[in-house]
Amino acid sequence: MIALGIFLLLLLLVVFGLLFRIQILTSIFSGSSTREIGTSNRVNAILMLVFLVLGGAWFAYSFADNFGKMNPPIASVHGHEMERLFWITMIIIGIVFVLTQVLLFFYSYKYQHQEGRRAFFFSHNNKIEIIWTIIPAIVMAGLVFAGWKEWTKITGPAPKDSVVLEVMGKQFNWLVRYPGRDLKLGVVNYRLIDATNEFGFDLNDKSGLDDFVAGEIHVPKGHPVLLKIRSRDVLHAVYMPHFRVQMYAVPGMPTKFWFTPTVTTDEMRAKLGNPKFNYELACNQICGRGHFAMKLNIVVDEPDDYVAWVAAQKSFSEQNPDVLAKLKQKSGDVVEKEVVPAATAAVGAQLNPAL
């Protein structure tokens, strides 16, 4: 197989070499090798124009053809504004793209060499140069301003009543932790991490007793969600394309990102006509062998369903009494309430203060 491939390649090279020799000999014979500017100049000028027209047409067609597949459906409040800014910017740069490319190839064609013509000696023109410096500057200023407004809104402080959860990256999966009924995430320490205590819960801290871990992310629709993001080994990045959310997970430096989901998983399934649809969280910072498979499903629930889901969870301390016992031994402290369930009342109240 390989021998055959190499043989074919060699054969191809020989044929190619022969053709090349023949081409050189004929060009010497026809005298075109000594002519300074031959027909190839004209051919290339025409090809420039052909490239512009056919290339432009192909690009327009393929762009339109793939447009439907290009945009991940949006499911967050800021996602819509970002999307608008994105396509406005795309239109602006699209106009510049078309104008400049057309001029480039059209000029190349139009001003191809002609015997006896002399190029126009035109070294500079201050007025026109000032104009085409200022116009991009103004457009850029507008885009910077729009982007800056959007950026400060997205990265501004999360609303006080946000649902808080923690996402922690590790090689090669995501771990999720919710604060439980006290709405406070307990203290963790990376030195306490082991096979069962994957977060490194320090259960001497009482606010950690009701924390619960989950196999997937659940968030309520229409309510701000604050992701607290950590990593316990190398860099990872929380990337949730449908929510237009992305933030690095950095060991030793907790990061955060808040957003408001707008479409439940069920609504999105109905909208897309795809009953198997899931919101997905992908790792988007190279982290090793399993980087490409670091996936976590995200479920957007109706607020009621979310409260019900939280109610069904068991706190980490409840599920792992031995971890608690071990920690207690170590510290010599007596933790009064040994096990704290992840209760729902507080969570419900947070989502709907009227309750």
Add this chain to the structure above:
Amino acid sequence: MAANIPTNSQVQGGIGAAVPHTGHDEHHDEHDHHDQHWLFKYVFSQDHKVIAKQFLITGIFWAILGGTLSSLFRLQLGWPESTMEWLTPFLGKWIEAGKLNPEFYLALVTMHGTIMVFFVLTAGLSGTFSNFLIPLQVGARDMASGFMNMLSYWFFFLSSVIMFTSLFLETGPASAGWTIYPPLSALPQAIPGSGMGMTLWLVSMALFIVSQLLGGVNYITTVINLRTRGMSMSKLPLTIWAFFLTAILGLLSFPVLFSAALLLIFDRSFGTSFFLSDIYIAGQALPNVGGSPILFQHLFWFLGHPEVYIVIMPAMGMVSEILATNSRKPIFGYRAMIGSLMGISLLSFVVWAHHMFITGMNPFLGSVFMFLTLIIAVPSAVKTFNWLATLWRGNIRFTTAMMFSIGFVSLFISGGLTGIILGNAALDIQMHNTYFVVAHFHLVMGSSAFFGLFAGVYHWFPKMFGRMMDEKLGYIHFWLTFLGVYLVFLPMHYVGIAGFPRRYYAWTGFDTFSQFADLNKFISVAAILAFFAQFVFIINFFYSIFRGRRATENPWNSTTLEWTTPVVPGHGNWPGAIPAVYRWPYDYSKPGAEQDFIPQNVPYSQTQSSNLPYEREME
């Protein structure tokens, strides 16, 4: 042309302002025909032209290797389900049960990036043409320090050998991405490539930086001190301005990468915690506390961003020169071109953190860097408009170099415009690390710089080897490459807008990234074909060195000084005195002139019919 070269007496008569090397001239005349041992003539040569060719040929070697690596991972991305058994003879144990090893996949993308950015587009491009053109175009016998220049190449060679060796390690070469972010690059427990592979990477890069600094100091000194009589800074060809500013960028930014590499070496080997904190890996909590991985990114991108301009500015300079020569027109807005190069150089130092919008950096910093980043679009736009205006009403000769220069402008526009999206912090949240970024920088710095490199090789080949490259093969090479580049990178934007993350071994695990399997196959086919098209160039290049049509002294009717040298300039470049310079380098198609070009070394007194009013005073 010989008639235009001023006689010795003219040159000798004008000893005054800028002839620091007159004494040097005499010295050279004595030694010109000295027989050198071949080892010192071709290998340990101190002649800038030989060193340039050494950089070029080493660069070509690296480019073939870098391209091969990309073909390998495009095979994986195009056909993630297919067997790769047939690659076992080449890749050995990296093919496991017919599948490419995912860690080796990461090694492939890492080494592809490292090789292309540093070894091809920095050393191969800037090393070749700064070396070749600076002395020839400013009118110097050689670089300021031939010995340091030789060291520059040999440090690069040593660095190349080490990097090449790392490809064959049992644990594989560096695999943490070309940006080698710690902790992944610091911990062999995290990925085997961060063991010996990473050590060799760091050692190799340290030597590479030494090579860059030795070269850079030389380029700067030569441009400042060794210009021939009359060659004021405002008469320098744009190539020289570009190389000069590139060297300054390199000199100021590479040491910062060196410091980052050094701190990383400390973290890896001596137990420090510059970049490490709170890490639990492979069943063990590491003792390191208090370091910051983000600090590394700041240090890395403080070089990394100027680096992309280090790559692109020499290409911009050469393209400006080639566009003017072959449009037979002065470059439009010579001063604006210099001004925009300076603007880009200055701004390139204050935009680095736009690579880090979403690392958890303070959002206020993000706003500042977004503002500075989008400003840099202005000088880039000015350059583009000036190139277009240079073509306007020209009399264009489509030499192969010209084709590649036009291609450069096209790719620079296409890739540059998407930078406006990525420089916008709000939009970068979605686009960061997706294929949109990959498509963007492959167009604007990867392919563009390659096109600049090709343009330069086709244009200055006659001066390098005294022979012409074959034009027909050049055209075939151009059209295949140009089409190939667009067929690869335009569709890649679609994949990026859809959010496909880069450095993924396969996307099949995600429903979100399932829709573009066909397009990825298409991209892979186009990429591999475009890669094979490069062999047209390689064949043309090596064939023409030995069998190409013989060149004349000035085959493109160009105005700059290198074309006043003999067909193959010897050691010392000019057999007689160095010509003096009287005019700017872009007197093409000047009204009233006999020919459509007036070389820089022709005094105004000889061109009275074409002198402009203010030039009459200088007759």
